Amino acid sequence: MLHNAPLVWGEIPVENMDRAVEFYGKHFGVSFTREVMNDMEMAILETEDKEAASIGLVKHEMMQPSANGSVLYLNLSEQLSGLVDKIAQAGVKILLPIMPIKDGECGFIALFQDSEGNTVGLWSKDK
Template identity: 85%
Template structure:
């Protein structure tokens, strides 16, 4: 058994970094720190806990947005249903409405399509 959570970093591929940063900032109220690492254009999600696992938006020739790749689940709200309703009203394509995991015992998830065409998940322990 692992002694710590295995996820340390996740990347969401983007074609247009400015559009992606604006999308996530507008719909989820998050902010990013922009960096260039070697030839990768990156926007790193800013968090209070600098040691916590996090994500970055990444623009690079070897990374292509996709609706059919790995899915990252983001915890961006304590209650999932109001957040999903808000982004749906703003025109974000909801691929999977809020649904319980093990009848809510393990929280709730939803899937949406981001501005780059990626399938991204949302998770929260509470729905409403």
């Protein structure tokens, strides 16, 4: 068994960085620090805990948005139903409505399609 959680970083591919930053900021109230690393344009999610695993929006020719790639699950709300209702009312496509994991013992998930066409997950301990 691993001593620490293995996830340290996740990347969400984007085609239009301005559109993606606006989408996540508008719907989830998050902010990003933008930078260019070599020829890779990035927007790094700002968090209070600098040591925590995080994500970045990344624009690079090697990375293409996809509805069928790996799925990152983001914990952006203490209660999932209010957040999912809010983004659905704003026109965000919900791919999987709120679903319990092990009858809610392990929390709840939902899937949505972001501005770039990626399938992204939401997770919360409470429905």
